[in-house]
Amino acid sequence: MSEQPKYQQLAAALRREIDNGVYPPGARLPSESELSARFGASRNTVRNGLKLLVSEGLVTSSQGLGYDVRSHEVFELNASRFENLTFPQNGDSYTTDVTNAGRRPHQTLRVEMRPAPPDIAERLKVEAGSKTVLRFCHRYVDDVPWSTQATYYPGWLMERAPRLTEPGDIAEGTTRYLTGAGVEQVGYFDEIATRMPTPEEARLLEIGAGVPVLLWTRTGHSRDEPVRCTVTTLRGDLNRMNYEIGDLAALGGAE
Amino acid sequence: MSEQPKYQQLAAALRREIDNGVYPPGARLPSESELSARFGASRNTVRNGLKLLVSEGLVTSSQGLGYDVRSHEVFELNASRFENLTFPQNGDSYTTDVTNAGRRPHQTLRVEMRPAPPDIAERLKVEAGSKTVLRFCHRYVDDVPWSTQATYYPGWLMERAPRLTEPGDIAEGTTRYLTGAGVEQVGYFDEIATRMPTPEEARLLEIGAGVPVLLWTRTGHSRDEPVRCTVTTLRGDLNRMNYEIGDLAALGGAE
DNA sequence: TAGTGGTCTAGACCACCTC
DNA sequence: AGGTGGTCTAGACCACTAC
Numbered sequence: 014m015s016e017q018p019k020y021q022q023l024a025a026a027l028r029r030e031i032d033n034g035v036y037p038p039g040a041r042l043p044s045e046s047e048l049s050a051r052f053g054a055s056r057n058t059v060r061n062g063l064k065l066l067v068s069e070g071l072v073t074s075s076q077g078l079g080y081d082v083r084s085h086e087v088f089e090l091n092a093s094r095f096e097n098l099t100f101p102q103n104g105d106s107y108t109t110d111v112t113n114a115g116r117r118p119h120q121t122l123r124v125e126m127r128p129a130p131p132d133i134a135e136r137l138k139v140e141a142g143s144k145t146v147l148r149f150c151h152r153y154v155d156d157v158p159w160s161t162q163a164t165y166y167p168g169w170l171m172e173r174a175p176r177l178t179e180p181g182d183i184a185e186g187t188t189r190y191l192t193g194a195g196v197e198q199v200g201y202f203d204e205i206a207t208r209m210p211t212p213e214e215a216r217l218l219e220i221g222a223g224v225p226v227l228l229w230t231r232t233g234h235s236r237d238e239p240v241r242c243t244v245t246t247l248r249g250d251l252n253r254m255n256y257e258i259g260d261l262a263a264l265g266g267a268e
Numbered sequence: 269m270s271e272q273p274k275y276q277q278l279a280a281a282l283r284r285e286i287d288n289g290v291y292p293p294g295a296r297l298p299s300e301s302e303l304s305a306r307f308g309a310s311r312n313t314v315r316n317g318l319k320l321l322v323s324e325g326l327v328t329s330s331q332g333l334g335y336d337v338r339s340h341e342v343f344e345l346n347a348s349r350f351e352n353l354t355f356p357q358n359g360d361s362y363t364t365d366v367t368n369a370g371r372r373p374h375q376t377l378r379v380e381m382r383p384a385p386p387d388i389a390e391r392l393k394v395e396a397g398s399k400t401v402l403r404f405c406h407r408y409v410d411d412v413p414w415s416t417q418a419t420y421y422p423g424w425l426m427e428r429a430p431r432l433t434e435p436g437d438i439a440e441g442t443t444r445y446l447t448g449a450g451v452e453q454v455g456y457f458d459e460i461a462t463r464m465p466t467p468e469e470a471r472l473l474e475i476g477a478g479v480p481v482l483l484w485t486r487t488g489h490s491r492d493e494p495v496r497c498t499v500t501t502l503r504g505d506l507n508r509m510n511y512e513i514g515d516l517a518a519l520g521g522a523e
Numbered sequence: 524t525a526g527t528g529g530t531c532t533a534g535a536c537c538a539c540c541t542c
Numbered sequence: 543a544g545g546t547g548g549t550c551t552a553g554a555c556c557a558c559t560a561c
Binding site for chain 1: 280283323324325342347348350453454455456457458459460461462463464465466467477478479480481482489491504505507508509510511512513514515516517
């Protein structure tokens with residue numbers, strides 16, 4: 014008779030109504046008991062259907078309030094430009110980009126000495142477990158948690174760039190500081206992956222159910238060897254990355 | 269007393285055991301009734317906890333069998349090289365890449381005339397709803413659904429490159445065909461985003477719960493204007509993208 | 524205080540897989 | 543046949559939000 018389970022029918026019906034604008038972004042869905050009456054299903058079955066929509070990232074739920082249709086706003090992140098070097102300003106490219114977009118950036122920084130995790134060690138071409146410096150940033154835009162960024166520097170860099178270990182910002186930006194110390198990054202290797210957040214990531218980024226993270230791993234190289242590895246964890250619902258490749262003069266956007 | 273809900277405690281405990289290798293990738297978890305006994309919880313509560321792990325992409329469930337720890341295998345996709353032009357082979361870069369990796373590629377192609385969707389129209393700099401050619405690929409690796417790829421060409425291209433509308437492969441590759449027709453792509457603009465799959469995408473890619481998709485939108489430009497827009501939808505659990513930027517001679521990998 | 528979602532239980536029946 | 547997960551129900555109590 015029914016072909017599809019009732020909770021999926023319910024989810025499909027609501028999904029269709031959301032798509033058609035019956036419930037536009039930001040709108041509140043009917044309550045569980047109303048839906049229960051409308052679809053002739055028990056409350057648990059209704060909850061099952063709603064949980065589907067939540068896990069698709071279409072709606073959110075808040076205790077005591079109800080279910081809201083999620084509204085999206087994405088921040089565009091240009092990853093193909095070289096960091097700092099092309100910018101006259103002080104500070105890192107994150108602060109620059111966010112400020113340029115008319116938003117208010119905010120970040121907390123933590124510096125630690127850490128043994129190199131295996132994946133990082135491989136990228137930095139050092140022994141797993143060998144000494145590295147970890148600079149960890151937790152970043153906000155207009156007080157919304159936006160991304161975390163963990164940059165690992167190999168232990169041998171410390172002699173040439175001791176300020177990396179100092180807790181606190183490096184005013185001119187770390188890339189520029191390294192360049193000044195004779196360690197210039199002439200190439201990047203970027204890797205991009207996606208997955209659901211770990212509970213820890215969900216906590217730090219205040220991610221609700223149904224929102225994946227974008228993992229951006231950038232390994233910076235001098236002319237001779239890798240000098241740093243940065244893992245940025247971005248909220249998937251708030252961020253989009255882009256790369257410009259080759260000649261884009263016709264776009265007019267490449268200044 | 270308990271601080272955390274029982275189903276989250278259960279999920280946390282199993283997550284820890286999975287991380288510690290008690291249940292390695294591919295292993296089967298205890299059945300719902302066993303977990304119910306172990307944690308002193310009703311079956312529904314156990315299911316709630318397991319659903320959490322499923323939605324995190326950590327485990328999968330199959331009716332009649334049980335819960336398995338997911339094992340990951342990722343395909344690396346180099347997006348910063350120019351397509352076709354740098355390869356002496358026939359065919360597209362997908363076929364080339366997959367074959368090089370020692371895997372067996374397979375794809376189905378569909379060609380349609382379609383009014384331009386708004387987001388595509390904007391990127392192609394044509395009117396929304398104007399005529400475009402859509403070439404849609406459904407791609408498999410070793411018979412596992414891997415990605416879908418939708419390429420839109422603006423209507424004005426048809427006069428110069430009529431073979432685009434023919435249903436069926438273009439042996440030398442579309443990029444090379446276009447170059448031969450006097451439409452050379454000299455630059456790409458790539459955008460990368462992530463989200464949970466729509467039900468349609470989940471069906472095509474046979475994606476289980478807890479697996480996001482990676483959306484890769486590439487707009488190819490001639491010296492004067494955009495000539496095509498390709499939207500690739502990749503299974504997030506099977507794919508990772510990378511970009512090489514600047515000079516990576518030290519890597520040794522840049523041939 | 525009333526309404527909302529969040530957690531939990533106990534039990535029923537079904538669909539799928541293996542033996 | 544017996545075990546597994548999938549669906550569904552009915553009802554209980556709690557936590558949060560609004561008024």
